[in-house]
Amino acid sequence: MFIVSLRYVVPVEQVEPHMEGHMAWLDENYEKGMFVASGRKVPRTGGIILARGDRSELEACVAQDPFVINGVAEAEITECAVSRTAPGLDRLME
Numbered sequence: 476m477f478i479v480s481l482r483y484v485v486p487v488e489q490v491e492p493h494m495e496g497h498m499a500w501l502d503e504n505y506e507k508g509m510f511v512a513s514g515r516k517v518p519r520t521g522g523i524i525l526a527r528g529d530r531s532e533l534e535a536c537v538a539q540d541p542f543v544i545n546g547v548a549e550a551e552i553t554e555c556a557v558s559r560t561a562p563g564l565d566r567l568m569e
Contacts, residue, residue, distance in 0.1 A: 476555050477528075478524075482548060483547060497540060497541045511527060512525040525567070537552065
């Protein structure tokens with residue numbers, strides 16, 4: 476399991492023009508099964524994505540995020556070995 480932490484490096488007003496492309500990128504990677512959850516940080520300084528799969532594939536994927544391509548956000552990828560979940564979230568340990 477991986478935690479992708481996106482951090483905006485510009486004011487949110489400069490992020491907004493890239494939101495549609497970012498959302499399409501998210502949809503594509505949910506369909507591929509790479510992403511399992513995502514959402515905005517509170518306060519709105521970026522976002523978090525829970526992902527699974529191969530690290531090198533994830534790194535290549537994140538490099539294609541319109542936020543990253545357009546320099547409005549930086550991404551940090553943290554790997555974690557999920558060993559316990561709440562009932563119904565067993566899939567996170569795959």
